[in-house]
Amino acid sequence: MKRGVLVKGLEKTLRADWMLYLFLVPGVAYFIIFKYLPMYGVVIAFQDYSPFLGISGSEFVGWKHFARFFTDDEFATVFRNTLLISLYKLVFGFPVPILLALMLNEVRIGWFKKTTQTLLYIPHFFSWVIFGGIVIQVLSSTGIVNSVLQFFGMEPVLFLAQKEYFRSIIVISDIVKESGWASIIYLAAIAGVDPALYEAARMDGAKKRHEIWHITLPCISSTIMILLILRLGSILELGVQQVFMLYNPLVYEVGDIIDTYVYRVGLTEQKYSFATAVGLFQSVVGLILIYLANGLAKRFGKGGLW
Amino acid sequence: MRSAALSDRIGHAANLILLAMMGLVALFPFLHVLSQSLSSHTAIVSGRVTVYPVGLQLEAYHQLLQDRAFYRSFGVAIVRTVLGTAINMTLTCLMAYSLSRKHLKGRGLIMNMVIFTMIFNGGMIPTFLLLKQLHLLDTLWSLILPSAVSAFNLILLKNFFQSIPESLVESARIDGAGHGVILWRLFIPLSLPAMATLTLFYAVMHWNTYFDAVMYINNPKLLPLQVYLRNVIVLNDSNMNVTDFSGATLISRESLKAATIIASVVPMIAVYPFVQHYFVKGVMLGAVKE
Numbered sequence: 129m130k131r132g133v134l135v136k137g138l139e140k141t142l143r144a145d146w147m148l149y150l151f152l153v154p155g156v157a158y159f160i161i162f163k164y165l166p167m168y169g170v171v172i173a174f175q176d177y178s179p180f181l182g183i184s185g186s187e188f189v190g191w192k193h194f195a196r197f198f199t200d201d202e203f204a205t206v207f208r209n210t211l212l213i214s215l216y217k218l219v220f221g222f223p224v225p226i227l228l229a230l231m232l233n234e235v236r237i238g239w240f241k242k243t244t245q246t247l248l249y250i251p252h253f254f255s256w257v258i259f260g261g262i263v264i265q266v267l268s269s270t271g272i273v274n275s276v277l278q279f280f281g282m283e284p285v286l287f288l289a290q291k292e293y294f295r296s297i298i299v300i301s302d303i304v305k306e307s308g309w310a311s312i313i314y315l316a317a318i319a320g321v322d323p324a325l326y327e328a329a330r331m332d333g334a335k336k337r338h339e340i341w342h343i344t345l346p347c348i349s350s351t352i353m354i355l356l357i358l359r360l361g362s363i364l365e366l367g368v369q370q371v372f373m374l375y376n377p378l379v380y381e382v383g384d385i386i387d388t389y390v391y392r393v394g395l396t397e398q399k400y401s402f403a404t405a406v407g408l409f410q411s412v413v414g415l416i417l418i419y420l421a422n423g424l425a426k427r428f429g430k431g432g433l434w
Numbered sequence: 435m436r437s438a439a440l441s442d443r444i445g446h447a448a449n450l451i452l453l454a455m456m457g458l459v460a461l462f463p464f465l466h467v468l469s470q471s472l473s474s475h476t477a478i479v480s481g482r483v484t485v486y487p488v489g490l491q492l493e494a495y496h497q498l499l500q501d502r503a504f505y506r507s508f509g510v511a512i513v514r515t516v517l518g519t520a521i522n523m524t525l526t527c528l529m530a531y532s533l534s535r536k537h538l539k540g541r542g543l544i545m546n547m548v549i550f551t552m553i554f555n556g557g558m559i560p561t562f563l564l565l566k567q568l569h570l571l572d573t574l575w576s577l578i579l580p581s582a583v584s585a586f587n588l589i590l591l592k593n594f595f596q597s598i599p600e601s602l603v604e605s606a607r608i609d610g611a612g613h614g615v616i617l618w619r620l621f622i623p624l625s626l627p628a629m630a631t632l633t634l635f636y637a638v639m640h641w642n643t644y645f646d647a648v649m650y651i652n653n654p655k656l657l658p659l660q661v662y663l664r665n666v667i668v669l670n671d672s673n674m675n676v677t678d679f680s681g682a683t684l685i686s687r688e689s690l691k692a693a694t695i696i697a698s699v700v701p702m703i704a705v706y707p708f709v710q711h712y713f714v715k716g717v718m719l720g721a722v723k724e
Contacts, residue, residue: 145539147613148532152544155529158582159547165564166556172563179566228456231449240450246710247457253702253713255642257660261667261695262463265470270688272466275481304460312717336442361553369645373664387558394559395649407557415554 173405186401193405203389203406209295210385213371214363216299222359224307226352229314230340248308260373263301264288294379302370313355317348353425361418364410386410464699471495471692478686493685494693504697506655507662510574514658515640518578522636523629525583526591531617533588534595552585558649565650576650577658581639587632590719594628595621631716634709641702659698666694 173193175186197203228248235241251259267273267287274284287293325343334342368387375383386406394403465485470478474489482488498504533541561580570576598621606616622629644660651657657665670687 145535145537148535148538151528151532151613151617155525155583155588156544156547158525158579159551162561162564162580162582163551163555164547166560167554169556169560169563172560179563231453234446234449235453236446237450240454244453244457246707247460249710249713250703250706251460253638253642253706254699255644255660257642257644257664257667258695258699261663261691262467264667265467265688265692265695266463268688270470270478270481270483270686272462272484275484278481308460309717312714316718336445369643372645372648373668376668390558391649395562400559400563404557404559407559411554411557418553 170404170408170411172401173408175401177401177404179400189401193402194409196402197406197409205381206384206386206389209382210364210366213295213298213383213385214366216295217302217366218359218363220299221303221307222356224303225310226314226348228307228311229318230344232311232315233318233344234336245308248311250308251305252309254305256367256369256373259301259305260370263297263374267297288374288376289378291379291382294375294383298371298374298383301374302367310355314348314351317351318344321347353428357418357421357425360421361414363417364413467692467695470686470688471696473686473689475684475686475689478688491685491689494689495697497685497690498693498697503654503662504694507657507659510656511641511659514574514577515637517574518581518640519633519636521578521582522584522587523633526588526632527617527622527629529583530588530591530595531613531621533592534598536596548585548588562649571650572653572656574656577640577643577646580646581643584636584639587635590716591625591628591632594625594719598624627712627715628719630709631712631719634712635716663694663698667691 169183172183172186174188174190175183176189176192177183177186232241232245235244254262265271269284269286273287278284285293287297321344325347326339329339329343364386366385366387368385368391371383371385371388372391375388387410390403390407390410393399393406462485466483469483469485469487471494472487472490472492473483474491477483477488532538533545535541565571565576565580570579602620602624603616606620611619642660644658644664647656647658647661648664651661
């Protein structure tokens, strides 16, 4: 009896909405095949996977690969590099778009604002091959930076081959490429602040810096918080396209990050299981971080992502 | 009162100067590379090239435009971008439309399934092995199918579709329109700006991504432009000549690299001024929380 009702309900839904379900088929198939099958594929992190035996035929080895990379010196280096570069990008890079937005917001000259915005936005649309290529050319032995150094009587420096400069180059080039674009979302948030607040403050004799500090920043703090959460969630994924373009064996010690390491060990050396274990560790840490950050954001009353 | 106005004015001036400097920081490297591509070998090695060409030559572009591998990779990039974006848009529109219908059963479940992929993924190696098992490696499909729908863009479009008044849908249904007609004749025309934005987001993604081709493509005939460019810049790998038949240096290798960079950037710069508006709009769309 109950079953009959259920089936009838299902029939009714399908008859009315079959077209909608049909529309969903290719998209859902995509997510299942290209997103969820690889998630199932991570079981090879717990196996000694061999392409000939496949997932079902390969031997189960438990936490062996995880134990190995946790005691591995190379992984320790890679993990430290990833954390450090990410941290530098966060500390130095995260505030820049907010500052840019505050600055752009004060500009009243139309053409100036437009030109600056275009100049600051466009690097975002260059691929890392192009932008990295530009960085390589600018820093090369015949590039403009070395020309300037030589002009002042200093020795030329091969920046990209030197360990002490590599992380700074990664962080700074990322800031130059992405900050302008990232400022848009803050500009939008600033545009949404109620103008009456500023008027009231001005009546009370507030200066510009007071307005920014006591009105603008508090009003856009939830936007800042949301972007910060997203940032924290991807702290171990910091852009393989950038590092892969700019690094070379001379600077592996300071520049090799988890993604490039997984690529080299997994695809070049074909240690599939080991590399998958490293990748899984990265994904799980990311998942935990995003939950933690979201919880914190809620706790401080800033909403959060969900 | 007066001093406040003065300090405000100084503040404004400082602000403008700082911003102008930042704009120049973004512009200078580009001008430098452009100048390198047009400068002579001697000017480059003696470090005299800054932001304008010294000892003008066009040989680097001449060499580049004779390289068949350049055209081929350009063609691959265009096919990838056009075909990939068409698939992206078709799948995203269909899925977003269904998910924007609030009465649809199972909608929440599918949304959660989509959102979860934004915070967790199987990673590089399992995806690679999947493509291998599907025999997609070394085909253009390996660059198109793994990114067929962006969860972020899907949610963006779904939210946009939801903002279309329900009454319009109701009246269309009373007139006997099916979902296909409503999507094609009503929703898509009503959301053309959003469509343009998403198309551009997808197209830029396809044009710029190179790491997937590094992983999935071995056949040199299928390498997209970005990988060709990377090989020229990083690996010094190209068929182009820097010396003439007697072995004398024609142009600097740096000029060749610079010319390749400029040639790859031109399509983006040519299109960009006309479409910046849509990109900015797209970010604003994304900023609206559901």
